[in-house]
Amino acid sequence: MANNRLGELRRSAAVMTFGPGSVVDFRADGAPVSAVAAGLEEWDRSFPPAGLANPQRITEPRLQRKLSVGGFRLPPVVDENWRDDQGNPDGRTLVAARFPEWLQCPQCDRLAPAGRWSQDPGRAYRYCAGCTRKAPGQRRIFAVPIRFVMACPKGHLDDFPWHIRVGHKADCKKKERADLYLRSERPGLAGLILSCGDCGARRSMDGVFSAQTWRGFRCRGRRPWLAAANETCDCEPRALQRGASNLYFPVIESALSIPPWSDAIQEALGVYWNPIVTTKPEDRATFIRILAQGDLEPVLRELGLSPDELARQIEDRLTRYNDDAILNIRQEEYRQLISGTDTRDKDAREFEVRNVRVPDSLRPFLSSVVRVVRLREVRALKGFTRINPPGDEDSPDIAAIAVGDPGWLPAVEVRGEGIFLAFNQDTLHAWETQDDVAARAQRVDEAWRIEWHRRYGEGEPAWPITPRYLLAHSFAHALMRQLTLECGYSTAALRERLYVSDGTDGMAGLLIYTATSDSDGTLGGLQRQGEAHRIERAVEAAIRAMEWCSSDPLCIEGMISGVDRLSLAACHACVLAPETACEEYNRFLDRAALVGMPDAPEVGFFSPLLPRT
Numbered sequence: 001m002a003n004n005r006l007g008e009l010r011r012s013a014a015v016m017t018f019g020p021g022s023v024v025d026f027r028a029d030g031a032p033v034s035a036v037a038a039g040l041e042e043w044d045r046s047f048p049p050a051g052l053a054n055p056q057r058i059t060e061p062r063l064q065r066k067l068s069v070g071g072f073r074l075p076p077v078v079d080e081n082w083r084d085d086q087g088n089p090d091g092r093t094l095v096a097a098r099f100p101e102w103l104q105c106p107q108c109d110r111l112a113p114a115g116r117w118s119q120d121p122g123r124a125y126r127y128c129a130g131c132t133r134k135a136p137g138q139r140r141i142f143a144v145p146i147r148f149v150m151a152c153p154k155g156h157l158d159d160f161p162w163h164i165r166v167g168h169k170a171d172c173k174k175k176e177r178a179d180l181y182l183r184s185e186r187p188g189l190a191g192l193i194l195s196c197g198d199c200g201a202r203r204s205m206d207g208v209f210s211a212q213t214w215r216g217f218r219c220r221g222r223r224p225w226l227a228a229a230n231e232t233c234d235c236e237p238r239a240l241q242r243g244a245s246n247l248y249f250p251v252i253e254s255a256l257s258i259p260p261w262s263d264a265i266q267e268a269l270g271v272y273w274n275p276i277v278t279t280k281p282e283d284r285a286t287f288i289r290i291l292a293q294g295d296l297e298p299v300l301r302e303l304g305l306s307p308d309e310l311a312r313q314i315e316d317r318l319t320r321y322n323d324d325a326i327l328n329i330r331q332e333e334y335r336q337l338i339s340g341t342d343t344r345d346k347d348a349r350e351f352e353v354r355n356v357r358v359p360d361s362l363r364p365f366l367s368s369v370v371r372v373v374r375l376r377e378v379r380a381l382k383g384f385t386r387i388n389p390p391g392d393e394d395s396p397d398i399a400a401i402a403v404g405d406p407g408w409l410p411a412v413e414v415r416g417e418g419i420f421l422a423f424n425q426d427t428l429h430a431w432e433t434q435d436d437v438a439a440r441a442q443r444v445d446e447a448w449r450i451e452w453h454r455r456y457g458e459g460e461p462a463w464p465i466t467p468r469y470l471l472a473h474s475f476a477h478a479l480m481r482q483l484t485l486e487c488g489y490s491t492a493a494l495r496e497r498l499y500v501s502d503g504t505d506g507m508a509g510l511l512i513y514t515a516t517s518d519s520d521g522t523l524g525g526l527q528r529q530g531e532a533h534r535i536e537r538a539v540e541a542a543i544r545a546m547e548w549c550s551s552d553p554l555c556i557e558g559m560i561s562g563v564d565r566l567s568l569a570a571c572h573a574c575v576l577a578p579e580t581a582c583e584e585y586n587r588f589l590d591r592a593a594l595v596g597m598p599d600a601p602e603v604g605f606f607s608p609l610l611p612r613t
Contacts, residue, residue: 006026006124007026009094012379015075015250015410017250019037020037020039020040021037021384022037022248023035024036024096028123031124031125031126033124033125036096036224037095038095039225039227039401040401040406040408041406044406056092057071057074058072058073062329062332063329063378069408070407070408072408072410075412076092099157100145102114103144103145105143107131109181110180111182114143127140146160149239149247150240151238151240152235152387153235153385153455154399155383155400156219156220156233160239165203166194166203168196168198169200172196172198172199174198178196180196189204189205214237219234223399238387240387245579246386246387247386248384248386249390251384251385252381252382253393254378254380255329255377256375256377257351258336284311334499334507338370338422341355342355350376351372351375352373353370353372353373353420356369356371357369358532359532359535362536362539364427366421366422367425369535370421371528372419372420372513372527375513375515376415377414377416378411378412378413379411379414380410382409383399383400384398384401385398391456391462393462396456416514416515417527419529419535420510423508428468428605431605432471434602440592441465441466441469444465444567447566448461468508471594472510474589475593475605476510476512477582478591478594479538480577481575481577482538483529483538489514492581493514494512495513496510497513513526543594543595543606546591549571549574550573553598555574556591567587567588568589568591594606
């Protein structure tokens with residue numbers, strides 16, 4: 001399919017929603033085509049040789065150090081007007097492999113692999129020759145991708161075992177080559193009948209999504225997005241719909257560009273950073289002087305530095321770069337945000353903040369309010385999971401997006417604005433040590449540990465679910481819902497970034513920010529809502545909105561929060577948010593942590609803000 005053009009994707013989608021290993025639906029020449037995005041080896045084919053002038057590379061030193069990579073690459077953008085010396089067009093494209101292989105004719109209901117359908121040379125679509133001959137004007141009757149696929153918790157992906165499912169009769173002469181038919185005779189899966197055109201065997205599709213159906217069935221370890229042999233896998237696969245939301249969970253690592261990594265020097269060096277820092281220390285100054293005679297000369301002129309001065313400043317940065325403290329990305333960002341220091345254009349081009357006086361009514365609850373006027377975030381894709389969301393950044397079920405270690409990862413950089421809030425540590429400590437508050441968090445933490453052990457068998461989660469985590473996460477969702485009414489952004493355009501760690505000196509804050517390049521937010525900037533009088537109104541309104549839910553009393557009692565018990569008082573009518581906005585896939589939420597229970601208002605951190613009758 002490498003010569004068959006399928007379509008286009010947004011850059012951010014090619015790294016997150018539709019990254020390597022995901023199933024993507026296209027319309028090629030008007031026909032439906034489903035494919036799985038190929039791994040990073042195919043990305044290498046679409047890029048020019050990696051060099052200093054590669055415009056589709058980005059850097060973020062802290063994230064590179066944490067992920068042990070030399071840099072990041074943006075998905076390629078094709079220049080339709082570009083031609084090389086031989087007149088060849090821009091060939092930077094990403095590759096996808098057809099998946100699922102099985103297709104179905106929407107008219108005759110025949111079901112068969114892609115190789116048994118008619119095709120036109122150089123086209124990705126397949127069509128039914130018999131139905132096309134009968135169509136007016138012999139209009140192409142395209143075969144459509146079947147909606148059932150198989151996947152396992154280790155990330156493997158396979159076609160649905162149609163011949164096994166139909167259960168051919170003993171006298172079937174063709175079996176694996178027989179024509180199959182999938183027809184809807186009654187509503188629901190029970191009425192969807194799979195049959196063999198040779199022996200007449202029939203079987204309903206009822207129960208195919210049940211784990212019990214596939215007991216004893218072993219995963220074949222297929223990875224169609226990678227040019228590699230199948231793996232040995234002892235998992236029992238599950239049947240899923242091709243477009244199911246749990247077929248692909250991208251594992252994203254991100255970092256904000258903060259001083260000193262966001263100032264003029266860091267921005268100007270750009271792709272030169274990695275070659276310089278990977279040079280031996282004794283040769284680094286000489287290497288910079290050599291670069292200064294060529295492509296680096298305009299950079300030095302812009303910075304107003306000599307090669308020796310730049311070398312000294314880079315050596316100072318490398319001292320901080322090699323410090324293990326840089327690996328705690330959230331801690332460094334939190335420290336910068338609560339520092340109380342405003343940054344201006346002269347200090348940081350990618351990170352600009354304004355500290356705001358905390359309104360008197362919110363001082364018992366919040367210690368810091370910061371307007372983040374400008375921010376840059378780099379989001380890198382390190383892998384993905386299927387069936388279940390990732391447990392944490394080092395979960396053992398994260399599937400690979402490359403056969404080996406390419407030394408880089410796909411990423412996108414996004415710029416936006418936001419509001420940072422830090423909780424009052426004194427009030428927080430008094431609240432989270434209450435027995436009733438701790439007991440509610442313990443219920444979620446125990447459910448999370450049970451889920452962890454069910455999935456991985458051993459080990460422990462990277463962090464416990466504590467009262468302050470439930471508080472920060474639930475408050476972030478409540479505030480996002482309110483800010484969408486205040487500033488004009490849609491709910492899907494806002495994101496949360498939680499800063500939580502245990503202890504009286506631990507982190508206790510959150511950043512609500514946007515990183516979208518479209519026209520959302522034209523009713524008013526998000527960071528402007530951080531002004532004292534605006535944030536006071538927004539917080540109070542957000543808490544009042546959480547006092548009652550249209551699903552109460554079932555919601556506040558935690559009776560509709562899901563069978564996994566990873567949330568307590570939470571539902572779509574109150575605190576659940578779009579999955580693009582939530583770091584934890586709408587898990588670990590409790591509205592009662594904000595407003596309390598009807599018979600125990602003290603369980604709510606913000607309950608003093610509510611009028612009580």
